[in-house]
Amino acid sequence: MEQGVALSALGEYTSQQWGLVTAAQAVRAGVDRVTLARLADAGHLQPVRRGVYALDAAPEPRLREQQAVWLSLNPTVPSWERPKLDPGGGVVSHTSATIAHGVGDLVADAVELTTPRRRTSRDPAVRLRVGQLTEDEVVLLDGLPVTSLERTILDLLDRRTDASHVAQVVRDSIDEHRLDLPALTSRMGPHARAYGLKTRDGNRLLDHLLADTHAGSRPVWSA
Template sequence: MLSLADEQWGLVTSQQVEATGIAKSTLARQVRNGVFERAGTGVYRLKGSGAVEHLELRAAWIQLDPATPAWERSAAQGVVSHRSAAELFGLGQLPADIHEFTLPQRKQLRRSDVRLHRARLDDADWTRRGGLPVTRPRRIAADLLAEREDPGAVGQIIADALRAGLESSADVAAAVAPYALSHGFRSGDGLGLLRWLLELSGDPDQATWIAQAARPVGRGDA
């Protein structure tokens, strides 16, 4: 049980413990004795396991599929997305009071602090950060535009991602292109939408990023 917790940021679920052959009563006794503390419904944290960033988000993610260990999961068991993904990357300033995840199938979780989105993610749509599966910044921007989030806030997330070298502006333009028409641009005009979003961010390098996005594929610097 302790080795399992060590591999999951000090977290275990009752189902994972039972799968190892340990009785429920043993876990209950460990909780009473102060070895573990409750971190959510069916999720427990090893006391003294040290500070972990985004612990509540991790516990909510673990709870999405409580029987499967963290290292065996794929996107099918849930990917951190939307505002939660932006916070995990440290992008923008949108508050992430609700833990947001994207799954390919419908799922219900009785938690008021969790929001589940249904979508199929390609391998190029997500990566891992801090051991958690998380949508890439370009997908974050697209998802937030689809949710009609504040364009200025989305522009800041994009600018932060470009400045950190997490994305190319061309890839971001392609990702946001499906939402150009709904934001007043010509259908598919991802470059125009990206230009506007970066203008809203006020970033001094916006012209450079737009020039890079507009450069034809395969054309290097002169």
């Protein structure tokens, strides 16, 4: 296949997937793997990860690694055909979710996703966690499924992430008016004892987490 024709065929995907296309999608579009390799050799496509390519002319989005890993979990199906809770895919979560939301100061050493069934990856830069999510626990950030701020904080607590890091995620979310505090505290209680409290009160845990932050006291809210 001529390279120009191949690039045109791939454009259906790259134009709607952050400039990305998977090898499996390329085959589905009629672009054989030899032509795909030639496009990469010619610099028209840039390998992002195994089986995922970026169009060279496309600007690099902030979440390219997360987007590429998410695409690779269900590489044949286009992003626009996948539901938020894709049974064959996953949702960006935990530390990667804080980065996607732009809150907190956690640093990711791998792209983390929650999947509905057990899956493994040989890539040390990918961490897959089994978990059941509901529709309201997932938001779309530029088309990428990411756990909501409330669910992300609960996941961090469940993993016993350092209190100061969780507190910064909470504080940033509050400062940007993006957090439903009553909804969050109603579910935080079971994690209180893991953070040294002799209670299962979510409000007490929130106060405890925010006590050491430097951004001031907890804002007033009513349930």
